[in-house]
Amino acid sequence: MGKIFRFHTDVDTDQIIASQYLLFPTVDEMKAHAFESLDREFASRVQPGDYVVAAGNFGCGSSREQAPAVLKALGVKAVIAQSFARIFYRNAINIGLPVIVCKELYDYVEDGDEMELSLTEGIVTTGGREYVCTKLPPYMQGILDQGGLIASLNRSEA
């Protein structure tokens, strides 16, 4: 089980990690500032295995890969949103952060609720109910299963 951190629609990558922190040399140094403008406590409260649940168009805006990277570095297990902006979506899969589309979930959960995700089944369980999520196309699932693009490239060359 993990805790839900719930965010609104059109969360942009500046809100996930503001541009001034992109100058830090490593993602580990940036991660304490994740979602800073929306929730100053996020980075200190989130625990490995927790989830980010959002409405539509999550991760819109810039191409910064540090946006999914800080969430992964903080231990966020998956982001479940009604829809994703395309660059964020690709970046997340490439670094091995599961991004799951679920139209229903957002409307039925509150910040702080507990939930469980079965990645293989694409099913979220929370509040005694199951929510069916959209499965990734096999090609992208393959990259994710291998832990991201680097692992996937290394494997295809081996």
Added chain:
Amino acid sequence: MSATMIEKIIERNVGKAVKPGDIVTVFADRVMIHDIFIPFVAEKFEEMGFQRLWDPDKVVLIYDHLVPASQVDDTRHFQVGNAFVEKYGLTHVHRSDGICHQLMPEAGYVKPGDVVFGTDSHTTTYGCVGAFSSGIGYTEMASILGTGTMWIRVPETIKVTVTGKMPENVTSKDIILRLIGDLGADGATYKALEFAGDTVEEMSIASRMTMANMAIEAGAKCALFAPDEKTAAYCETELTKEQKALAADRDASYVREITYRAEDLVPVLACPSQVDNIKPVKELKGLPIDQVFIGSCTNGRLEDLMAAAEILKGKKVAPFVKLIVTPASRKVYQEAAENGTLSILAEAGAIITHPGCGLCCGRTGGILTDGERVVATNNRNFLGRMGTSRVEIFLASPRTAAASAVAGQIAEAGF
């Protein structure tokens, strides 16, 4: 089989027929990396175990976000970048020539029908010359540097037709803002935009750049204008038969078609803090402002500076307003100096800065604080983009921005 423009470009690239939804591996004709992400690209490239670039001639490195350095830490990006250039033999390197999206078409790195990827979301800009160009992350860029390829999903296309003559105060910026408002911030996600109609055919390449640049603000993967004689002149080339054939077939299939009559359009603003929060300038007329910014890869070209100068000529910027003008490239800067535009702007009270991303990415040159309001010609008005998260950013055309600078409040040119 009939095809849209993006389908034709991808077919030409992969050598087989495609349809929306197909996942194909494309070959990059050119890639662009900028200073902000070069350290991460370099790190991932080595982590992937590559020994050499797939083709150094196809790689362009541009320093623009951090030029000139405003903080000591910025210089690390140049050091890492320079070491990468040295080690892997890059030859296309721009260290102070201007903004990446201005330079890529301006310096001739992009041609009609090319497939181009860049580490910046506004890479969609090169659709202005009929190239498929899109933004990607640094891991993906590292992978392309080693392999020359990237997988993509062939997108569906939304066709946007604009016909008729634009009213005097309406520019291509007003058209793209209106479209983003109508589509919504995710209205074109995963899709291609294709622009058509006599209004866009009449437009300069610079005006088309403004529209292609902002396609990402509706979530689009790319935005395309069919190459024509203006494209050929801009690219200093003659269009090949293949390039001429890139225009969509008459009976191509679209997921959505939107048509505007240019005569019906009005100057608009994107209001805080979403790019799709569009209102006519008239509705906000009189709202006091603290600063105006004319520049960026969206609207920092010669025609933009000249449009501002036309309005500012013989006038003064309101005493409490700072007008910051940032030419998009050194070439634009020089041309604006030579034709007298810069002196008109300076005479009116503008602060003219060096070319670069500057204020648009919130790094340098006019950072704002809580409660301040800015009218800006760039592409994003997100919270915290140009200073603190309590700055109100209104996006507009250079004409509206210049008129507002004189009035000291939101204003429409000529009213």
